Amino acid sequence: MNFEISTGPHIRAKDDAKSIMWWVAFALLFPSATAVYFFGISALILIIFTTLIAVISEVFFQFVSKRPITVPDGSAVVTGLLLALILPSGLPLWIAAIGSFFAIVIAKGLFGGLGFNIFNPALAARAFLVASWPVAMTMWLKPFSAITGPTPLYLSKIGEAVPGYLDLFLGNRGGCLGETSVLAILIGSGILFYKKIIDWPAPVAYIGTVFILSFLLGKDPVFHIMAGGLMLGAFFMATDYVTTPVTTKGRFIFGLGCGIMTVLIRFYGGFPEGVNYSILLMNILTPVIDKYARPRLFGALTRSRVI
Amino acid sequence: MKTFSRGIRVKHNKKKTEEKNLQEAIIPNHVIIPLQQSLGCPCDPIVKVGDEVKEGQKIGDSSKFVFAPVHASISGKVTKIEWQPNACGFDAASITIESSELRAESRENTEHRTQSTEHGSQNLENLTPDDIRKIVKEAGIVGLGGATFPTHVKLSPPKDKKIDTVIVNGCECEPFITIDHRLMLERTEDMIFGAQAVAKAVGASKIIIGVEKNKLNAIEKLKAVISNWKTCPELVEGLEISILDTKYPQGGEKMLIKAILEREVPSGGLPMDVGVIVNNVGTCIAITEAIKLGKPLISRAVTVTGSGIREPKNLYVRIGTTFKDVIDQCGGLTDDAAKIIMGGPMTGLPVSSLDVPVVKGTSCILVLNKKDAKAFSEGDCIRCGRCIKVCPTGLMPNFIADYIKLKDWERVEEYNVKDCIECGCCSYVCPSRIYLVQYFKLGKRELQTRKAVCK
Numbered sequence: 001m002n003f004e005i006s007t008g009p010h011i012r013a014k015d016d017a018k019s020i021m022w023w024v025a026f027a028l029l030f031p032s033a034t035a036v037y038f039f040g041i042s043a044l045i046l047i048i049f050t051t052l053i054a055v056i057s058e059v060f061f062q063f064v065s066k067r068p069i070t071v072p073d074g075s076a077v078v079t080g081l082l083l084a085l086i087l088p089s090g091l092p093l094w095i096a097a098i099g100s101f102f103a104i105v106i107a108k109g110l111f112g113g114l115g116f117n118i119f120n121p122a123l124a125a126r127a128f129l130v131a132s133w134p135v136a137m138t139m140w141l142k143p144f145s146a147i148t149g150p151t152p153l154y155l156s157k158i159g160e161a162v163p164g165y166l167d168l169f170l171g172n173r174g175g176c177l178g179e180t181s182v183l184a185i186l187i188g189s190g191i192l193f194y195k196k197i198i199d200w201p202a203p204v205a206y207i208g209t210v211f212i213l214s215f216l217l218g219k220d221p222v223f224h225i226m227a228g229g230l231m232l233g234a235f236f237m238a239t240d241y242v243t244t245p246v247t248t249k250g251r252f253i254f255g256l257g258c259g260i261m262t263v264l265i266r267f268y269g270g271f272p273e274g275v276n277y278s279i280l281l282m283n284i285l286t287p288v289i290d291k292y293a294r295p296r297l298f299g300a301l302t303r304s305r306v307i
Numbered sequence: 308m309k310t311f312s313r314g315i316r317v318k319h320n321k322k323k324t325e326e327k328n329l330q331e332a333i334i335p336n337h338v339i340i341p342l343q344q345s346l347g348c349p350c351d352p353i354v355k356v357g358d359e360v361k362e363g364q365k366i367g368d369s370s371k372f373v374f375a376p377v378h379a380s381i382s383g384k385v386t387k388i389e390w391q392p393n394a395c396g397f398d399a400a401s402i403t404i405e406s407s408e409l410r411a412e413s414r415e416n417t418e419h420r421t422q423s424t425e426h427g428s429q430n431l432e433n434l435t436p437d438d439i440r441k442i443v444k445e446a447g448i449v450g451l452g453g454a455t456f457p458t459h460v461k462l463s464p465p466k467d468k469k470i471d472t473v474i475v476n477g478c479e480c481e482p483f484i485t486i487d488h489r490l491m492l493e494r495t496e497d498m499i500f501g502a503q504a505v506a507k508a509v510g511a512s513k514i515i516i517g518v519e520k521n522k523l524n525a526i527e528k529l530k531a532v533i534s535n536w537k538t539c540p541e542l543v544e545g546l547e548i549s550i551l552d553t554k555y556p557q558g559g560e561k562m563l564i565k566a567i568l569e570r571e572v573p574s575g576g577l578p579m580d581v582g583v584i585v586n587n588v589g590t591c592i593a594i595t596e597a598i599k600l601g602k603p604l605i606s607r608a609v610t611v612t613g614s615g616i617r618e619p620k621n622l623y624v625r626i627g628t629t630f631k632d633v634i635d636q637c638g639g640l641t642d643d644a645a646k647i648i649m650g651g652p653m654t655g656l657p658v659s660s661l662d663v664p665v666v667k668g669t670s671c672i673l674v675l676n677k678k679d680a681k682a683f684s685e686g687d688c689i690r691c692g693r694c695i696k697v698c699p700t701g702l703m704p705n706f707i708a709d710y711i712k713l714k715d716w717e718r719v720e721e722y723n724v725k726d727c728i729e730c731g732c733c734s735y736v737c738p739s740r741i742y743l744v745q746y747f748k749l750g751k752r753e754l755q756t757r758k759a760v761c762k
């Protein structure tokens with residue numbers, strides 16, 4: 001009789017990379033749904049189209065580079081969805097397609113695929129699109145209409161009246177597709193917290209830092225944590241496994257750094273919003289944080305102590 | 308609830324056997340006794356092919372210090388002294404003993420285990436620490452939790468190490484295994500006697516029995532026995548029960564000491580560096596049998612269980628009994644049995660043949676069916692950090708595995724691979740199913756050989 005031979009442990013936890021990715025994709029459906037509610041059918045088309053192009057790009061790249069096709073692992077779907085959610089409503093589809101291709105092929109595939117990319121693919125693609133088509137990327141539609149209007153953060157920057165807290169919380173305001181409804185983001189990320197897929201250090205440090213610094217600098221802290229892409233960034237991008245540190249300590253530092261950068265860009269930089277760049281900048285620092293923010297070794301302190 | 312930091316919660320799977328009494332297994336007609344069954348030097352055979360040996364007779368000995376002698380576990384004739392398959396995956400020098408007696412039934416019941424004989428000593432008063440060490444060494448006792456470190460070596464700490472506490476490890480944190488649980492219930496007094504012998508040998512004043520809280524009846528039994536003894540204070544002096552959280556690897560020596568005493572064994576050090584000696588429940592009972600009955604370690608308790616076994620059981624099995632003989636007494640294998648494991652599902656070794664013998668380190672024979680034995684294919688690390696979150700030693704398994712793959716041995720060492728206790732928590736939680744522990748075993752080995760080459 002032949003028996004199976006493999007090293008221990010012979011039992012494994014249920015969660016695997018694939019199930020984790022699909023749970024993230026599921027969680028992203030909540031902000032997607034509010035996007036469709038506020039921005040209409042064009043938002044739905046944009047979301048589906050961007051995701052589809054991401055999947056096609058993945059197949060294309062893996063076919064050309066003769067790698068195994070890994071679409072079922074869900075990572076391309078997550079990247080596509082995430083990118084769609086940080087695009088302005090009403091963006092021409094061809095620009096979204098270029099962004100999606102950039103995210104999958106340039107920002108992820110060329111670095112070695114899932115697990116090896118340095119930058120969050122969706123954020124890298126958005127930065128690329130903003131640099132290439134600055135006008136199209138900053139045309140924001142007002143909810144329930146085809147009229148463009150400024151985002152709350154832009155209004156705040158030029159000193160005009162901003163939407164109330166309730167509108168910010170529910171998502172009734174201009175902005176990227178998925179960033180407007182704080183409620184939907186909290187529901188989506190709540191599922192991921194419950195499933196223990198994401199943990200608290202990065203989001204709490206990120207949002208907390210922005211809140212405290214805004215308060216200290218004399219701005220409205222509640223407005224600043226709800227406006228713009230902070231919530232989406234903190235819960236869905238600053239918790240991305242691949243591009244953020246691996247330890248609890250490291251993730252806290254990462255969130256702290258993101259918070260400081262966001263505040264600097266928002267209050268002292270040329271842009272009204274800084275979430276995108278702050279997370280990308282902290283992505284660069286991730287290997288350094290990983291190197292120094294290590295857990296304490298069991299028995300390390302007592303090495304020289306005599307008992 | 309007392310515990311250590313990190314670790315994992317894993318399904319216990321102990322239901323099948325935790326209610327079943329330990330039974331004496333049928334004494335086999337032939338046994339294969341490897342000459343090395345401890346984490347020490349191998350023994351040299353002191354019998355020849357053709358010799359008649361008696362049950363309990365010493366058949367392998369050594370002049371080294373770190374080793375444990377081996378004994379004949381049945382009476383019979385030595386028929387072979389040669390290399391034979393072993394559960395560790397490679398052949399081991401072994402002595403085969405065959406007996407012509409026919410035994411269909413178990414010859415004895417389990418009661419003999421506590422009966423006294425004229426060989427033994429019924430109390431510890433007449434014994435000096437050296438006597439105890441000598442008895443333990445001659446009986447070939449090793450750590451029966453699975454590590455198989457020779458117990459007499461453990462009982463001989465250097466003069467400058469003051470031992471104040473003996474911990475009895477009754478955690479049994481590995482899923483499926485239930486022998487320590489049963490032993491604590493059925494052999495409570497023997498276990499305590501053994502622990503007292505250990506305490507006397509090392510001059511410790513305190514004995515703490517650590518039990519995970521999923522074995523409530525064992526805790527009750529221990530409490531009952533101790534309160535029965537309240538009338539003789541010398542019996543219960545310094546005796547304590549510590550109830551621990553059910554978490555893997557709570558039974559790891561270092562985790563156990565941390566949980567019970569809040570002491571941390573220094574990196575690269577031993578429990579005696581913090582004044583502690585840890586012994587498994589089964590080891591304590593073996594010590595008692597050696598002292599009271601003069602009985603060497605020729606049998607041990609084994610849980611036979613898993614989805615591939617028809618009738619799971621807890622058995623006292625003679626050392627050297629083949630897996631086949633043991634499994635046959637448990638209703639045999641199911642039709643879809645696919646994987647045989649010696650030990651628990653977290654740290655156990657896979658076995659390729661049923662002709663390998665039960666050795667001193669065999670706490671469990673676990674057989675998984677096809678569904679449970681599904682092999683995993685390894686993916687790329689997605690840096691989720693779960694391995695770091697569960698590592699009880701505070702390592703960064705993902706990075707160590709990467710550096711081992713890159714053969715960057717300096718980094719491997721810098722990331723403290725040597726502190727890995729190989730508990731398997733990291734591999735268990737890894738969503739990419741990376742065989743992390745296997746890499747670490749490889750890395751440790753490589754570092755060791757490189758060090759040897761440098762010297």
